Amino acid sequence: MRVLHVNKFLYRKGGAEGYMEDLGSLQERAGATVGYWGMDHPENTHVELADTFPSFVEFDDPPPGVVERTKMVGRMVWSLQAQRGMAAAIEAFRPDVAHLHNVYHQLSPSILSALLAAQRRSAALGLAFLVVLGEERSPVRRLIEIAMVTMRTCDDLDEAIDAARPAATGRQV
Secondary structure, eight states, rough: EEEEEEOOOOOOSSSHHHHHHHHHHHHHHHEEEEEEEEOOTTOOSSSSSSSGOOOOOSSSSSOSSSSHHHHHHHHHHHHHHHHHHHHHHHHHHSEEEEESOOOTTOOOOHHHHHHHHHHHHOOOGOOEEEEEEOOOOOOHHHHHHHHHHHHHSSHHHHHHHHHHHHHHHHHHH
């Protein structure tokens, strides 16, 4: 099995990154081929697909000026660079499973369209969408949650979100 882990940071920055790194190591020991995709960053430890990464963006220290800040907000909602990069990474790595971790803000919901397009093109690709959602509430995260609902066959939003985050809540599927 080929597993592509997707996270905005590809180094041990915090809990989401630690979980992703530990899970990837366990999967490799179990015989899976594991790849990583995220935003370009000088501290990334997984750079095999670096030529497909969207550029680094810093939200902790926003740029001055209305135009630059508007561009930054626009990238949070939809990033063509991230969408194209994800499509290129899927083409290069050919995952069986894409495991999305902490993808909102820097990567944007645009990556979901690349994943869905790849799934539609090849039934053999068989992408599964597993998302670990934290407790943070943000408009971008909400867009990702809504997009996840469109990918599932659940009767209501809460059921879909709960089904998408068993690892975050500690529940078993």
